[in-house]
Amino acid sequence: xxxxxxxxxxxxxxxxxxxxxxxxxxxxxxxxxxxxxxxxxxxxxxxxxxxxxxxxxxxxxxxxxxxxxxxxxxxxxxxxxxxxxx
Amino acid sequence: xxxxxxxxxxxxxxxxxxxxxxxxxxxxxxxxxxxxxxxxxxxxxxxxxxxxxxxxxxxxxxxxxxxxxxxxxxxxxxxxxxxxxxxxxxxxxxxxxxxxxxxxxxxxxxxxxxxxxxxxxxxxxxxxxxxxxxxxxxxxxxx
Numbered sequence: 606x607x608x609x610x611x612x613x614x615x616x617x618x619x620x621x622x623x624x625x626x627x628x629x630x631x632x633x634x635x636x637x638x639x640x641x642x643x644x645x646x647x648x649x650x651x652x653x654x655x656x657x658x659x660x661x662x663x664x665x666x667x668x669x670x671x672x673x674x675x676x677x678x679x680x681x682x683x684x685x686x687x688x689x690x691x
Numbered sequence: 692x693x694x695x696x697x698x699x700x701x702x703x704x705x706x707x708x709x710x711x712x713x714x715x716x717x718x719x720x721x722x723x724x725x726x727x728x729x730x731x732x733x734x735x736x737x738x739x740x741x742x743x744x745x746x747x748x749x750x751x752x753x754x755x756x757x758x759x760x761x762x763x764x765x766x767x768x769x770x771x772x773x774x775x776x777x778x779x780x781x782x783x784x785x786x787x788x789x790x791x792x793x794x795x796x797x798x799x800x801x802x803x804x805x806x807x808x809x810x811x812x813x814x815x816x817x818x819x820x821x822x823x824x825x826x827x828x829x830x831x832x833x834x
Contacts, residue, residue, distance in 0.1 A: 643768045646714075652815050656800030657718025659823035660813075663749050663786040663797065664697060667738075670787040672698045672750065676736050678791045682828055683735070683756065 697740055697748025708809055709742065713772070716813045717800050722747060727782075727806065736785065739802065751782040754796060757827040763801060763816030774808045791828040798825045 611617060616626040622642050629636040639647055707726045715722050724742040735756065741747040754761045761781075765773075773779050782802045786795045798821035804811035 643766075648815055649817065652799060652817055653717060655823045656797065656813070656815065659786065659797040659800060660716055660718055660749065660784060663784045664747050666787040667698050667748055667750055668746075670789060672787060673730070673732075675787055675789065675791065675794070676730065676733055676750070679794065679828055680733065680735060682791055 697746055698738065698750075708806070710739075710804055710806065710809050710811045712811050712813070714812060716802075717815070719747075725811070727751070727804065737782075739782070739784070749784040749802075750787060751784055751802060752796070752827075753781060754783045754798065754801070755781075757796070758798065758825065761798060761821075762819075763814075763821075764818055765803065765814065769803065769812050769814060772810060773803060773812070774805045774810070778805045778807045780804050780806065785827070786824070792826065792830065794827050795822075795824040796827050797823045799823045 609617065611627050613627050613630050616624050618624050623645065624640045626638040626640075627635060628638045641647060707728055710725045710727055712723050712725060714720060722741045722743050726740050726742065728738045728740050730736055730738060736750050736752045739749045739751045770776070780803070782804060783796045783798055784800070784802065786797070788794050799816055800813050800823065801816055802811060802813045
């Protein structure tokens with residue numbers, strides 16, 4: 606991993622068309638400005654990890670749970686709810 | 692090939708056309724081809740079944756019946772690849788549990804699909820701090 610020191614308003618260039626600028630520094634929080642082509646995906650790592658974990662858990666649960674039975678219960682609950690509103 | 696060996700006690704699902712995810716799923720970037728198979732006697736849920744790994748499948752549902760206010764911004768880079776907006780459907784992946792009140796939906800990583808074009812993406816709905824564990828039946832049969 607490359608580690609660089611940057612100050613407020615200094616930038617960093619990655620490849621030909623990505624520029625990251627340190628916009629602000631407040632204590633342990635840094636605000637970054639990122640200029641990149643539209644097709645470059647920029648995701649916050651912790652959100653990416655959360656969705657990744659959720660995808661895996663969902664696939665695993667589908668192996669372990671009686672899918673048809675529990676989804677039938679959900680359907681019945683929803684129908685009861687709709688029925689009680691009408 | 693069995694349509695959903697990803698499920699315990701796979702019911703007979705009706706196979707549909709292939710849906711390509713050019714970027715794979717989030718964290719599973721190698722999983723690029725799926726079918727969106729129907730489940731018998733189920734209008735609410737479908738199985739997004741991987742064709743790259745027959746043991747991988749996600750139960751998905753359109754979120755609006757349990758989260759009517761759900762919305763997120765779809766970046767232009769995706770809208771350009773998803774074709775006509777009226778053909779695009781939004782799904783969320785469901786983590787099943789034995790009891791309905793423990794079933795959760797991943798609202799942070801919605802799955803957008805154009806079934807006519809056969810293309811889909813999993814994106815991040817990052818702007819509203821949505822949960823990956825949103826309960827779809829919070830009061831699940833407690834009466």
